Amino acid sequence: MIEKFMDEFGPEKIIEVYDPKVKLHGFVVIDNTARGPGKGGIRMTPTVTVEEVFRLARTMTWKTAMADLPFGGAKSGIVASEEDLKNKEKKKQLMIAFGKALRNIAPKIYIAAPDVNTGEEEMRWFVEGNGNPKSTTGKPKDLGGLPHELGSTGFGVYHSTLVAAEFSKLDIKSATVAIEGFGNVGSFTAKFLYEAGAKIVAVSDSKGAIYNKDGLDVPKLMEVKKQTGSVINYKPGEVLSNEKIFELPVDILIPAAMPDVINEKNVDKVQAKIVVEASNIPAKPEIEEILHKRGILVVPDFVANAGGVISSYAEYRGYDERKAFELIEKKIVKNTRLVLNRAKKLNVKPRDVALEIAKERVFKAMSKNS
Numbered sequence: 001m002i003e004k005f006m007d008e009f010g011p012e013k014i015i016e017v018y019d020p021k022v023k024l025h026g027f028v029v030i031d032n033t034a035r036g037p038g039k040g041g042i043r044m045t046p047t048v049t050v051e052e053v054f055r056l057a058r059t060m061t062w063k064t065a066m067a068d069l070p071f072g073g074a075k076s077g078i079v080a081s082e083e084d085l086k087n088k089e090k091k092k093q094l095m096i097a098f099g100k101a102l103r104n105i106a107p108k109i110y111i112a113a114p115d116v117n118t119g120e121e122e123m124r125w126f127v128e129g130n131g132n133p134k135s136t137t138g139k140p141k142d143l144g145g146l147p148h149e150l151g152s153t154g155f156g157v158y159h160s161t162l163v164a165a166e167f168s169k170l171d172i173k174s175a176t177v178a179i180e181g182f183g184n185v186g187s188f189t190a191k192f193l194y195e196a197g198a199k200i201v202a203v204s205d206s207k208g209a210i211y212n213k214d215g216l217d218v219p220k221l222m223e224v225k226k227q228t229g230s231v232i233n234y235k236p237g238e239v240l241s242n243e244k245i246f247e248l249p250v251d252i253l254i255p256a257a258m259p260d261v262i263n264e265k266n267v268d269k270v271q272a273k274i275v276v277e278a279s280n281i282p283a284k285p286e287i288e289e290i291l292h293k294r295g296i297l298v299v300p301d302f303v304a305n306a307g308g309v310i311s312s313y314a315e316y317r318g319y320d321e322r323k324a325f326e327l328i329e330k331k332i333v334k335n336t337r338l339v340l341n342r343a344k345k346l347n348v349k350p351r352d353v354a355l356e357i358a359k360e361r362v363f364k365a366m367s368k369n370s
Helices: 049-068 082-086 089-103 121-128 151-168 182-197 218-228 242-247 285-293 307-316 321-346 349-370
Strands: 013-021 026-033 042-045 072-079 176-180 199-205 208-211 238-240 252-255 274-276 296-297
Touching: 013 049, 013 089, 026 049, 042 082, 042 089, 049 072, 049 307, 049 349, 072 089, 072 252, 072 307, 082 089, 089 121, 151 182, 151 252, 151 274, 151 296, 151 307, 151 321, 176 182, 182 218, 199 218, 199 242, 208 242, 238 242, 242 252, 242 307, 242 349, 285 296, 296 321, 296 349, 307 321, 321 349
Parallel strands: 042 072, 176 199, 176 252, 252 274, 274 296
Antiparallel strands: 013 026, 026 072, 199 208, 208 238
């Protein structure tokens, strides 16, 4: 198994856990701990695989290094059916069992966090099983947490988008934006951009996409999503299939949900001038290369969406919400500028530059430790 992923950076450990009592099947990939304990969320989906978790763990290695935080990279996955995900009691059992199973590694070499289908409540259950509140960030406030529900990742994506727009000489107030995904990250990104005067023309969720070229009222949209369970019930607007959101004539496209959504099938149909990767691994590097050659600016995931892990660091240090958000803005603005300016100078895609910086930092830590 591990041979498939091995290179000079990791992974250090792949741990598979099983608890027959609650039918827990999960895995953790500890990719690299040279700079500190491996940091990474727990995703709960029916289709999660070790390979997906490894790719996400590696992204975390780069993300924590790029944000210059004393963490390494890791990630976990729990295989949970659609029924399990709807059943609060079942989710609680799975999270408690997972926290318990990871007692010997968390928080020593692994610190968990929310991810797809996990939030502050799931982090409470993980701590309940694990016994150590330091084993996770994104916890509820009463456990000393800064919940991701405050919108830290979306706040960072928003600032990264502002920098990318400014870099492309695009006025955010006249920019049109499409956002794939309206969960925690997508909805907060939409909220902050809407408040800055951008025109959000399309958003999608698992049920489909809603499009209105004159712009969507984001607070109303959030209410519709809350009341009806989907953005497609928003009016006025045209309901489209999920795939269509990547092909709309917009200035800025923000994938904020699933992996590999921009791919061989639709890469040539992307009309946006800027793609800001709010989700992890929304496109493989070779797909980004095609976008780059077409003159589309792509801000890579581990630069744009590091707000969550910066907030995790703030929580780890005991900062309050205000201090956390100040730190997110400062780091994301600085890193996005650094990467875009250097990429332009070298005429390469932003990911190449960002990877170079992150790798340098990880290598330095590895040689210091050896």
